[in-house]
Amino acid sequence: MRYHRIPDETVRRLPIYLRALLFAADQGQESISSRDLADFVGVNPWQIRKDFSYFGEFGTRGVGYDIYELAQQIKKILKLDVTKQAALVGVGNLGSAILAYPDLRMFGLDITAVFDVNPRKIGRKVGDVEIESVSRLRTLERRKINLAIIAVPRNAAQKVAEALVRAGVMGILNFSACYITVPRRVKVITIDIATDLARLPYYVPTR
């Protein structure tokens, strides 16, 4: 089966639906209505139906979605049905938090290469993985790792991104609170904690 190109905003929401479906399955549920799913993740039911319309017909009116089937389908579309290796650059507080983050494997991701610039960290182990020098980023190509997470201070992020691109990385999750410039063929998703926090006051009565 081939899919049409799915809008970025839908791709952003699909893992959130997946997380909710896996949670509901864990609670023993077998099906879920778009309304309940919507309530759970905090979007409109019509948004969910529209998002799912990009990849086929799901759900039976009055019964709802089969949780297992829908979760499998989302995993397949997001290419999470096969575990992917990813690299992490920067083992500061944020990098360490990412490494310790629960459920990455549940979402098909396995951080199998970790890099830092600090000589005192290089050679240390985090879980099963040994921290390597950033000078070894170029080895990613022959290790067939083409996803990477950048969690370095912002003034180092662009250089790291360039090294990753030279090493054949095609997808970057950038946590460095800055914009990075890469060739168009490389996908960058920027996670900015400040802009996430900045959403909150809107909803809260002024004191």
Add this chain to the structure above:
Amino acid sequence: MRYHRIPDETVRRLPIYLRALLFAADQGQESISSRDLADFVGVNPWQIRKDFSYFGEFGTRGVGYDIYELAQQIKKILKLDVTKQAALVGVGNLGSAILAYPDLRMFGLDITAVFDVNPRKIGRKVGDVEIESVSRLRTLERRKINLAIIAVPRNAAQKVAEALVRAGVMGILNFSACYITVPRRVKVITIDIATDLARLPYYVPTR
């Protein structure tokens, strides 16, 4: 001026536009087209125009948006024009990364209360702020802090959320990789690093 209720997804994007506008201003730019802004933040130009349509008419055809004016307007809508105090619960790796995150004040947020459960951390200072015991969460009400960030292990998140709600907190940013249940009047935004990472493989050719 009163605004209509703005959709959550628009509220999510506004700080991202704001970040880009502040960056462009920093580079000496005075105006920006919706196309350039769209390119910069990675959304469609029509999405930007639609998002801005919720709060008025901006931009002059062929000239683009006045960066300063638009940034001020977005700050006002998001209630970021006055700095807000926020609490942080959990000073592990993730909490420490949030505390060290650049630009929170630029987005109108100031973390002025920090809590942990670990006796070895309580009493220590992070920046200007002393880490307090979570037993003191109830003091938030009289300190007039009604925004909070949860960065505790997931099995502790629900209890912390309940304590925050009892202390009058009205907006919670939840980084704990789990769902928390709060009364409807309280706004919860959940940030889930796993679901952010899970977006990446979709864009990357399979090896």
